[in-house]
Amino acid sequence: MSQVLQDLVNRPYKHGFITDIESDVAPKGLNEDTIRMISAKKSEPDWLLEFRLKSYQAWLKMEEPEWANVHYPKIDLQAISYYAAPKQKPKLNSMDEVDPELLRTFEKLGVPLHERMALAGVAVDVVFDSVSVATTYKAKLAEVGIIFCSMSEAVMEHPELVQKYLGTVVPTGDNYFAALNSAVFTDGSFCFIPKGVKCPMDLSTYFRINTEETGQFERTLIIAEEGATVSYLEGCTAPAFSSNQLHAAVVELVALDNADIKYSTVQNWYAGDEKGVGGVYNFVTKRGLAKGVNSRISWTQVETGSAITWKYPSVILRGDNSVGEFYSVAVTNHLQQADTGTKMVHLGKNTRSTIVSKGISAGRSNNSYRGLVKITPPAAGARNYSQCDSMLIGEQSGANTFPYIQVRNNSAQVEHEASTSKIGEDQLFYFAQRGIDAEAAVSMIINGFCKDVFQQLPMEFAVEATQLLGLKLEGSVG
Amino acid sequence: MIYQDSKPILQVHGLCATVNGIEILKDLDFTVKSGEVHAIMGPNGSGKSTFAKVLAGHTAYEVTAGSVLFEGKNLFELEPDERARAGVFLAFQYPIEIPGVANSQFLRLSYNTVQAQRGHEELDPLEFDDFVREKMKLLEMSPNFLDRSVNEGFSGGEKKRNEILQMALLDPRLAILDETDSGLDIDALRVVAEGVNQLATKDNAIILVTHYQRLLNYIVPDFVHVMEAGRIIKTGGKELAVELESRGYDWVGVENNATMALS
Numbered sequence: 001m002s003q004v005l006q007d008l009v010n011r012p013y014k015h016g017f018i019t020d021i022e023s024d025v026a027p028k029g030l031n032e033d034t035i036r037m038i039s040a041k042k043s044e045p046d047w048l049l050e051f052r053l054k055s056y057q058a059w060l061k062m063e064e065p066e067w068a069n070v071h072y073p074k075i076d077l078q079a080i081s082y083y084a085a086p087k088q089k090p091k092l093n094s095m096d097e098v099d100p101e102l103l104r105t106f107e108k109l110g111v112p113l114h115e116r117m118a119l120a121g122v123a124v125d126v127v128f129d130s131v132s133v134a135t136t137y138k139a140k141l142a143e144v145g146i147i148f149c150s151m152s153e154a155v156m157e158h159p160e161l162v163q164k165y166l167g168t169v170v171p172t173g174d175n176y177f178a179a180l181n182s183a184v185f186t187d188g189s190f191c192f193i194p195k196g197v198k199c200p201m202d203l204s205t206y207f208r209i210n211t212e213e214t215g216q217f218e219r220t221l222i223i224a225e226e227g228a229t230v231s232y233l234e235g236c237t238a239p240a241f242s243s244n245q246l247h248a249a250v251v252e253l254v255a256l257d258n259a260d261i262k263y264s265t266v267q268n269w270y271a272g273d274e275k276g277v278g279g280v281y282n283f284v285t286k287r288g289l290a291k292g293v294n295s296r297i298s299w300t301q302v303e304t305g306s307a308i309t310w311k312y313p314s315v316i317l318r319g320d321n322s323v324g325e326f327y328s329v330a331v332t333n334h335l336q337q338a339d340t341g342t343k344m345v346h347l348g349k350n351t352r353s354t355i356v357s358k359g360i361s362a363g364r365s366n367n368s369y370r371g372l373v374k375i376t377p378p379a380a381g382a383r384n385y386s387q388c389d390s391m392l393i394g395e396q397s398g399a400n401t402f403p404y405i406q407v408r409n410n411s412a413q414v415e416h417e418a419s420t421s422k423i424g425e426d427q428l429f430y431f432a433q434r435g436i437d438a439e440a441a442v443s444m445i446i447n448g449f450c451k452d453v454f455q456q457l458p459m460e461f462a463v464e465a466t467q468l469l470g471l472k473l474e475g476s477v478g
Numbered sequence: 479m480i481y482q483d484s485k486p487i488l489q490v491h492g493l494c495a496t497v498n499g500i501e502i503l504k505d506l507d508f509t510v511k512s513g514e515v516h517a518i519m520g521p522n523g524s525g526k527s528t529f530a531k532v533l534a535g536h537t538a539y540e541v542t543a544g545s546v547l548f549e550g551k552n553l554f555e556l557e558p559d560e561r562a563r564a565g566v567f568l569a570f571q572y573p574i575e576i577p578g579v580a581n582s583q584f585l586r587l588s589y590n591t592v593q594a595q596r597g598h599e600e601l602d603p604l605e606f607d608d609f610v611r612e613k614m615k616l617l618e619m620s621p622n623f624l625d626r627s628v629n630e631g632f633s634g635g636e637k638k639r640n641e642i643l644q645m646a647l648l649d650p651r652l653a654i655l656d657e658t659d660s661g662l663d664i665d666a667l668r669v670v671a672e673g674v675n676q677l678a679t680k681d682n683a684i685i686l687v688t689h690y691q692r693l694l695n696y697i698v699p700d701f702v703h704v705m706e707a708g709r710i711i712k713t714g715g716k717e718l719a720v721e722l723e724s725r726g727y728d729w730v731g732v733e734n735n736a737t738m739a740l741s
Binding site for chain 1: 535563574583588591627644
């Protein structure tokens with residue numbers, strides 16, 4: 001492969017700095033005491049401690065899954081710390097009390113926390129290691145009855161809502177990493193959009209792992225009541241450590257009758273260096289329950305970071321006429337491995353799902369799409385359309401597609417399309433012959449390839465995603 | 479057209495080139511002056527397309543000897559994209575498909591890049607739209623070509639028209655048309671040829687690489703060259719193409735060998 005292409009795909013990670021801040025880090029290791037310690041630190045009610053312990057018991061009996069097309073040494077779960085939090089006053093009354101070092105960190109990451117300079121029209125909850133440090137626009141949202149706060153705060157302030165929904169979409173014993181998360185989760189975001197309310201601004205959470213050898217186990221829960229709509233954005237970065245960090249999140253979405261949840265992610269965890277040293281292990285369970293009639297859940301993800309990505313944002317289409325969508329761009333470079341896709345489980349009548357997946361592999365990376373479309377017997381008139389495209393850059397990268405389709409109702413319509421393309425010398429030569437250099441050519445090809453997914457992103461995120469791909473694979477954006 | 483006192487655009491001396499270690503071009507000499515139309519003919523494997531790609535700078539080919547001057551400057555000092563911006567244009571035999579990239583977007587980026595190089599003003603999308611539609615009329619292309627992905631799902635003839643459209647936009651000093659006639663039906667051939675004829679001026683030059691004489695009924699060359707085994711073995715006027723059509727390439731080879739034996 002030409003030198004130009006090599007240079008283009010090897011741009012440095014710009015979020016790899018470490019914030020020097022005094023942290024309260026729990027001793028390494030996992031046992032019941034660890035869980036009790038986390039629960040006590042957060043002054044949690046008994047029911048939540050029980051939830052955790054029950055999950056821990058379930059987890060003990062489970063095996064780490066090995067079916068994914070990713071290869072890594074076994075994670076030593078006793079060698080990581082399950083709680084790390086910047087030391088600060090126990091209760092913050094305003095943003096001015098947030099440690100200035102933290103404010104600077106997030107400013108540097110492009111997420112200013114002062115509302116006067118905050119991102120226009122976006123409310124942000126920022127999670128630093130194990131805890132949420134700030135949430136913007138909370139009061140403004142409360143005026144229309146929207147609850148947007150950290151999970152820890154929700155447990156204290158709105159226990160009835162948390163108890164009603166937590167674990168209803170991803171049960172405690174769902175899978176190895178979800179069970180682990182249910183036992184040790186520390187913080188995350190909580191959003192509740194009451195009946196009939198259209199959320200006036202995008203809600204977003206920015207996750208930052210800062211402490212080495214910690215795990216980030218975030219837990220996010222979003223509930224949209226009847227007729228409510230919300231657009232939620234998630235961003236993530238981590239410093240460049242030579243050790244691996246575990247990130248095992250659980251995200252649950254619940255959409256009642258006629259509700260609409262749009263969840264967008266730009267994942268840019270540290271991916272390790274060009275030799276595959278370091279990087280985040282990203283094992284995430286994300287699932288939405290389209291519970292009510294005519295409800296809609298839409299996942300859009302741009303996955304560019306992490307050494308290993310194991311992630312299948314899914315939708316359970318229970319309500320009649322409910323809609324599930326999955327739009328994904330996954331980019332891997334160097335020795336990154338991604339096994340990502342979705343599950344669309346059709347239970348209700350006339351349910352519809354759309355899957356558009358774009359995988360881009362560069363360097364010696366491996367990028368797999370894995371998706372399940374399941375039409376159950378009661379799902380009369382269900383429809384699915386899936387499109388899985390892979391693009392290879394260079395000679396040493398790999399792409400795979402593993403579609404699983406189970407149809408148990410004769411009236412269902414399922415379509416699947418797949419393609420593999422390659423940015424090769426011939427394509428670049430064609431651009432060059434028209435005066436366009438390789439950098440601009442790659443940019444144009446990649447943006448064209450990802451267009452269907454980028455169109456789904458909210459404006460601010462679309463810009464960020466394009467820039468991120470710019471950093472990752474090219475220099476300029478055409 | 480041959481003009482008195484016209485300047486050389488391309489001067490090729492003793493050019494040798496290999497692909498994967500196999501020598502394809504062997505001591506090739508060739509000169510083109512502004513205003514001229516040259517046809518290079520020859521059987522499959524004679525090195526015609528290789529010559530075209532070497533001029534454009536395709537990385538699969540290695541130049542092992544010889545020199546090429548483009549408007550008096552060493553062509554090999556320029557990268558492929560720099561050559562294009564300097565005014566070397568290659569109409570591809572097999573134009574590449576670029577899924578997801580709208581033709582209009584591609585054409586505009588290409589046009590503006592070349593314009594910027596020449597110190598001319600770039601066009602915004604609206605201005606460019608007017609400009610490109612005008613050029614498309616020349617090739618009887620429907621405006622819906624602008625919204626489609628570059629060459630994706632185009633028929634053979636549509637791809638070739640798209641190539642000549644790019645030539646019309648970029649206004650090159652030297653245009654090399656690599657088997658532009660292949661895959662064209664007679665109507666498309668006529669349209670494409672008329673387009674090329676309208677683009678020919680006394681300040682530019684055109685090299686037609688072709689198997690068949692058919693194209694030369696429409697674009698009349700000033701010189702016809704016969705290529706075999708990596709070099710030009712015979713050069714003549716437009717009547718040479720007609721003779722080749724009736725007598726075949728073997729005839730030139732035999733005659734050439736006979737001439738060489740005599741000398």
